[in-house]
Amino acid sequence: MGHKLSVLALIVAQAAVVAGPALAAPAGEFVIAVHQEPQDLAAQGAYKEINAPGLRNVLEPLIATDPATGEYIPVLATSWERVDDKTVRVTLREGVKFHDSTDMTAEAVAAAVSFVWNPESSFTIQEYAGPGVMSAKATGPLEIEVTSTEPDPMLEFRLTLTGISSAKQIEERPAEHFSHPIGTGPYVFDEWVRGQYWTANANLDWWGLNAEDAYGEATPQFETLRFVFRPEGSARNAMVRTGEAHLATNPSPEDCVAAEDNDGYSCVTGPSDAYLYGRLDQSLHAHPALQDIRVRKAIFHALDYEGIADLIGLASVPQGQLGTPDMLGFNENLSQYEYNPDFARQLVEEARADGVDVDGLVVEVVGRSSTPRVGSVTEVIGFFLDQVGIKTEINVQLPDVFNPRVRIKGYVEEAPRAMMQVHVKQNASGEFGTNMLGNYACPNIDDPSGASRSSVHCNPEFDAKLATALTLSGDERDAALKELVGFLYGQYPIIPLALLDKGYLVGDQYNYTFGVDHRFLAVNVTPKQ
Numbered sequence: 001m002g003h004k005l006s007v008l009a010l011i012v013a014q015a016a017v018v019a020g021p022a023l024a025a026p027a028g029e030f031v032i033a034v035h036q037e038p039q040d041l042a043a044q045g046a047y048k049e050i051n052a053p054g055l056r057n058v059l060e061p062l063i064a065t066d067p068a069t070g071e072y073i074p075v076l077a078t079s080w081e082r083v084d085d086k087t088v089r090v091t092l093r094e095g096v097k098f099h100d101s102t103d104m105t106a107e108a109v110a111a112a113v114s115f116v117w118n119p120e121s122s123f124t125i126q127e128y129a130g131p132g133v134m135s136a137k138a139t140g141p142l143e144i145e146v147t148s149t150e151p152d153p154m155l156e157f158r159l160t161l162t163g164i165s166s167a168k169q170i171e172e173r174p175a176e177h178f179s180h181p182i183g184t185g186p187y188v189f190d191e192w193v194r195g196q197y198w199t200a201n202a203n204l205d206w207w208g209l210n211a212e213d214a215y216g217e218a219t220p221q222f223e224t225l226r227f228v229f230r231p232e233g234s235a236r237n238a239m240v241r242t243g244e245a246h247l248a249t250n251p252s253p254e255d256c257v258a259a260e261d262n263d264g265y266s267c268v269t270g271p272s273d274a275y276l277y278g279r280l281d282q283s284l285h286a287h288p289a290l291q292d293i294r295v296r297k298a299i300f301h302a303l304d305y306e307g308i309a310d311l312i313g314l315a316s317v318p319q320g321q322l323g324t325p326d327m328l329g330f331n332e333n334l335s336q337y338e339y340n341p342d343f344a345r346q347l348v349e350e351a352r353a354d355g356v357d358v359d360g361l362v363v364e365v366v367g368r369s370s371t372p373r374v375g376s377v378t379e380v381i382g383f384f385l386d387q388v389g390i391k392t393e394i395n396v397q398l399p400d401v402f403n404p405r406v407r408i409k410g411y412v413e414e415a416p417r418a419m420m421q422v423h424v425k426q427n428a429s430g431e432f433g434t435n436m437l438g439n440y441a442c443p444n445i446d447d448p449s450g451a452s453r454s455s456v457h458c459n460p461e462f463d464a465k466l467a468t469a470l471t472l473s474g475d476e477r478d479a480a481l482k483e484l485v486g487f488l489y490g491q492y493p494i495i496p497l498a499l500l501d502k503g504y505l506v507g508d509q510y511n512y513t514f515g516v517d518h519r520f521l522a523v524n525v526t527p528k529q
Contacts, residue, residue, distance in 0.1 A: 050370075248504065265507050320334035369396050
């Protein structure tokens, strides 16, 4: 029925445990200390936990990834099947209501899917768009067809990202959609106090209470969820240590060591689908020196990747690409770029001797303040580059400042510029195709909402081969993506800095299960008995 994910997605995090018996009724408040406030609470944010932590407790997708098996499982859909290479037919669950009491009809779901994936909506989920434009239409009272304008073997995956929200709200009160989510989930949105927290209350009319195939613990365990925004790791740690919070995201290795000696809470960790990278701007609007491959090559070989991984903690060195060996398209012939400062200096000198303006180049190493340890990582990168003769400027910015700068509109406004964006990225697809479309396809200055709006790379030959690869499936897709990964390796556009594990500090009175996508779902938290 569903598409099967990669081997990595089959690994459940070490926190997975046997749940205790369900409570008769929800009681009390469960507090989660998160490292970033949501950018907004629009339905499209359900695709990426880091941008809207906890949103999937309110807004549900049609299908989801089971944290213990990696298989696709039904949520608001009960089944789905391929019609052709552009279309998936989805059968919807009967008797589901949105939190505004409107019925979840086929027309409502089709409208929600089309709204989220419409390029004119300009949502960030477009970074996970396929080769075509997705839309949906009702084909029966509880049946829809989701279609791409181009062949797309990843349509089912994209449906796991799509939050389904009230069509009535989208039509009648669209502005409220961004701050007051109305979904179908086990919790109903309550309030968002900017800069402090957002809350949701147990939905005693949730469809999962009476469904045999409900995901997680069907009976709501908590009366209220409270997501408290604490960008400082020490503050999140203190909240769990004192019992003010029951779970905290993104602990440091030191926090996990400290948890071993403290009663009352533990650190649980597991693999993730996230990585840290340095997007080195060589786009249409970059500083001319960065268009010289020797300068880019020098930057890549100036960095001590093992040292950076050790600094981050809960991280490992990538194999020269933004993914792991289980992913479709992984190129096993590649290795991580060698740390060789002498070679980097030689390349800089060769470029300077040929008239490249290396001395006028100042690379801004910039990160988003919500990225764990970004201050230390950017400083270390700056140190390594300075050692080989490349000047740097270190900058850490709040999300509302950083985010617009990594879009194509920001590139144009600041051109020409030299920037390395140190950033955490997730790739839940289990393959390299989506990764490439969002990071490496040539940006279009006339389409600030397109999938490649954050790309720092532009090569028409690559774009043509990628367009073909994205229409393929199976071994053909794997081989085509593998070839493109190898091509990119020699172009030096984006530095794979580290593969990231993720962890949590969790109160000892709770069991918590999570998968490699690390989405927080309250139905996966159960009190110990």
